[in-house]
Amino acid sequence: MTVQSGRQMAATTTSSRLDSISSSNSSQQQFGSTRDFMEQPLSPIDDGYQTTPDPFDGTANGLVYGSKGQLAPLLSWENVTYSVRVKNKEQSSMRTLLHGISGEVYPGEVIGLLGPSGAGKTTLLNILAGRIEGGVLNGKVQFRGKKRVPGIFKRRVAYVEQEDVMFPMLTVEETIMFAAKLRLTDKKYSQLQKVERVASVMQQLRLSHIKGSKIGDALNRGVSGGERKRVSIGVGLVTDPDMIVLDEPTSGLDSNSAEMVVELVRDITRSRGISSVMTVHQPNANMLNCFDRILLLSQGHLVFFGSSNEAIEYFESKGFPCPLRQNPADFFIDIMSLNNRSPHDLELSRRRIEFLSQSFSESKHPAAKLSLTYGGLYEQAFNPNMSVANGESLRIANTTSGWGTTADETPPRRANWFFELKTLAQRDVITTVRHFTFLSAVCLNSVSVLLLLGLLFYKLGNEIESIQNRIGLFFALTLNSTYGVMSHYLYVYYKSKDIMLSERGSGSYRMSTFYLAKVIVYLPFAVLSSWVYFVGIYFMAGLQSGATKVLTSLSLFTVLIVVTLGVTLLVGSFVDTYDLASVVSALAITTWVIFGGHLANAGDLLPAIRWMQFISPAFYIYEGMVRTEFGGLKLHCRENNGLCMARGDDVIKLYRLDQFTVGQCALIGVGMAILYNLFAYMSLRWKAKPRYLWI
Numbered sequence: 001m002t003v004q005s006g007r008q009m010a011a012t013t014t015s016s017r018l019d020s021i022s023s024s025n026s027s028q029q030q031f032g033s034t035r036d037f038m039e040q041p042l043s044p045i046d047d048g049y050q051t052t053p054d055p056f057d058g059t060a061n062g063l064v065y066g067s068k069g070q071l072a073p074l075l076s077w078e079n080v081t082y083s084v085r086v087k088n089k090e091q092s093s094m095r096t097l098l099h100g101i102s103g104e105v106y107p108g109e110v111i112g113l114l115g116p117s118g119a120g121k122t123t124l125l126n127i128l129a130g131r132i133e134g135g136v137l138n139g140k141v142q143f144r145g146k147k148r149v150p151g152i153f154k155r156r157v158a159y160v161e162q163e164d165v166m167f168p169m170l171t172v173e174e175t176i177m178f179a180a181k182l183r184l185t186d187k188k189y190s191q192l193q194k195v196e197r198v199a200s201v202m203q204q205l206r207l208s209h210i211k212g213s214k215i216g217d218a219l220n221r222g223v224s225g226g227e228r229k230r231v232s233i234g235v236g237l238v239t240d241p242d243m244i245v246l247d248e249p250t251s252g253l254d255s256n257s258a259e260m261v262v263e264l265v266r267d268i269t270r271s272r273g274i275s276s277v278m279t280v281h282q283p284n285a286n287m288l289n290c291f292d293r294i295l296l297l298s299q300g301h302l303v304f305f306g307s308s309n310e311a312i313e314y315f316e317s318k319g320f321p322c323p324l325r326q327n328p329a330d331f332f333i334d335i336m337s338l339n340n341r342s343p344h345d346l347e348l349s350r351r352r353i354e355f356l357s358q359s360f361s362e363s364k365h366p367a368a369k370l371s372l373t374y375g376g377l378y379e380q381a382f383n384p385n386m387s388v389a390n391g392e393s394l395r396i397a398n399t400t401s402g403w404g405t406t407a408d409e410t411p412p413r414r415a416n417w418f419f420e421l422k423t424l425a426q427r428d429v430i431t432t433v434r435h436f437t438f439l440s441a442v443c444l445n446s447v448s449v450l451l452l453l454g455l456l457f458y459k460l461g462n463e464i465e466s467i468q469n470r471i472g473l474f475f476a477l478t479l480n481s482t483y484g485v486m487s488h489y490l491y492v493y494y495k496s497k498d499i500m501l502s503e504r505g506s507g508s509y510r511m512s513t514f515y516l517a518k519v520i521v522y523l524p525f526a527v528l529s530s531w532v533y534f535v536g537i538y539f540m541a542g543l544q545s546g547a548t549k550v551l552t553s554l555s556l557f558t559v560l561i562v563v564t565l566g567v568t569l570l571v572g573s574f575v576d577t578y579d580l581a582s583v584v585s586a587l588a589i590t591t592w593v594i595f596g597g598h599l600a601n602a603g604d605l606l607p608a609i610r611w612m613q614f615i616s617p618a619f620y621i622y623e624g625m626v627r628t629e630f631g632g633l634k635l636h637c638r639e640n641n642g643l644c645m646a647r648g649d650d651v652i653k654l655y656r657l658d659q660f661t662v663g664q665c666a667l668i669g670v671g672m673a674i675l676y677n678l679f680a681y682m683s684l685r686w687k688a689k690p691r692y693l694w695i
């Protein structure tokens with residue numbers, strides 16, 4: 001495999017650029033303004049343009065393309081067109097974001113997608129990575145000379161998103177290790193191999209010295225932005241991908257960190273014989289030199305695809321020489337950008353872009369003439385019995401790097417279900433116990449509810465007035481516990497759901513293990529923290545102290561916590577945003593409480609709305625707890641008090657809380673817990689299912 005090194009490329013690019021610039025004595029004026037462009041006879045139908053020598057007439061592209069032509073591209077795309085429906089005030093219409101883009105990337109090659117803002121870089125990147133949703137996608141994308149198989153492809157490609165979505169409370173090493181555990185199968189990799197692989201990735205990405213540092217977030221300081229980006233790359237790299245796709249990996253980084261990230265990607269790409277494609281907003285000259293080839297996009301059109309050195313020659317041949325001392329990347333962006341300063345400037349720049357895209361599609365450049373005949377080439381390159389022309393097969397390149405399994409087309413199997421569940425649960429335990437804000441909120445809630453209700457309902461006694469206090473206490477307990485569980489667990493669930501949605505795209509784990517791990521980890525926290533105040537309040541209030549009474553009330557209360565967690569996860573799974581989910585959960589609590597049997601007498605509700613009582617878990621648990629407490633309770637009637645109920649059972653009847661037995665209440669509660677959790681899991685599966693378009 002012959003791939004120009006960055007250094008070689010840098011030398012060639014710089015010297016050629018300077019040569020071309022020095023041969024152009026008025027370069028600045030030649031392209032500097034759109035007005036100048038307009039004054040030049042440069043329309044696509046202009047004779048002068050048509051006689052301009054094309055640097056890609058078969059002689060200028062010998063070095064890079066000649067040698068690469070003997071290899072097969074890992075990924076190739078032909079005539080990719082993508083449109084979306086846009087709605088304006090009057091009507092909706094289709095808008096084409098990409099117009100027939102073709103290209104390819106070879107093993108060991110780094111491709112930079114460049115273009116002004118809105119050019120379609122991210123759109124193209126997502127299409128190539130198999131991460132585009134919605135719209136209409138046409139064209140052809142081939143992986144190793146064949147149509148992509150989503151199940152295989154998504155595990156062969158590491159996608160590094162622009163936003164680093166990771167657990168802030170995990171360390172660098174833990175973050176990469178969990179990715180390795182979840183995505184490298186036990187059958188293929190031993191625990192030791194995984195540990196070695198994580199260490200190797202950290203070393204390659206220069207993260208070993210900070211392996212114990214937490215990732216951090218806006219609230220908790222952690223690793224720097226550049227380090228965080230390298231961890232994101234490490235998460236993708238540890239799974240041994242054939243290709244790494246990065247969306248704006250340098251955004252938000254200072255120039256040193258940005259350069260380091262791009263250089264590391266280039267080094268890893270070469271040493272492992274993988275392919276890399278990345279979008280970069282405005283690379284400096286050093287970063288530009290890390291790209292073997294650049295794909296220039298403007299307004300969804302391909303303007304150039306080749307090395308940056310060739311790009312300079314090419315644009316010069318079209319009458320756009322790169323000015324002296326200008327960063328070539330800035331120059332490329334300049335000539336590809338729309339100029340909105342005035343309608344006239346806009347029109348000129350639009351014509352310039354049209355001209356450039358048309359020129360490139362008509363040029364003899366290989367990318368402009370790309371046809372997908374790579375299937376045969378691929379077979380040749382990967383057939384160990386057949387050497388490629390330069391005598392170096394890709395299989396050898398990958399084997400010597402110690403990582404590659406490029407020729408292996410069987411999809412990497414998923415981890416064992418139980419191992420996956422255990423790993424996810426471990427990760428949830430660590431992230432939950434290290435979540436200081438969450439734990440503080442849970443503890444504070446338990447202590448404050450204990451003190452507030454414990455003191456408010458302290459020593460209720462058995463006087464007639466205690467009836468109202470007892471009823472009020474159970475109402476307050478139901479309200480506080482449901483509110484506490486919903487508010488606390490909805491928040492942490494959304495945090496990890498965001499990460500799951502990002503990991504889901506690469507098929508990291510099953511939804512069943514993700515959901516079950518949440519229940520396994522959240523439930524003990526929710527139940528134990530609620531028991532603390534329930535038991536405390538129970539004895540502070542002096543409720544019936546027999547073991548059966550205490551255990552029955554505690555069991556009913558526990559069922560309420562389990563149901564509430566189920567409803568929380570249902571809302572969290574179904575509703576897309578946390579903000580909206582907070583409103584929905586508040587509404588759910590209000591409805592529960594209204595129909596819980598305390599505010600309105602259970603028997604007096606209008607038949608049209610009485611059914612709502614029966615879908616409210618609070619109604620059954622409240623009824624069960626009231627029945628347990630008042631069942632067999634002896635109350636002291638005062639003399640001269642005509643309104644006296646000496647038996648707790650009469651109170652149950654008065655409040656019409658005698659529709660179900662305690663056992664039935666508990667059973668219905670358990671049934672609801674199962675049902676709500678089932679709904680939550682199903683809606684998570686439905687909502688989180690990736691709906692990517694494949695061509």
Ligand SMILES: Nc1ncnc2c1ncn2[C@@H]1O[C@H](COP(=O)(O)OP(=O)(O)OP(=O)(O)O)[C@@H](O)[C@H]1O
Nearest residue numbers: 084086097115116117118119120121122123124134
């Ligand atoms: N789903 C969509 N519906 C409508 N318009 C879209 C959609 N996705 C992207 N666009 C539009 O398509 C154009 C290209 O978007 P894209 O994000 O690919 O550009 P970009 O080159 O990556 O820009 P930037 O560098 O600013 O991130 C933009 O004008 C964007 O507003």
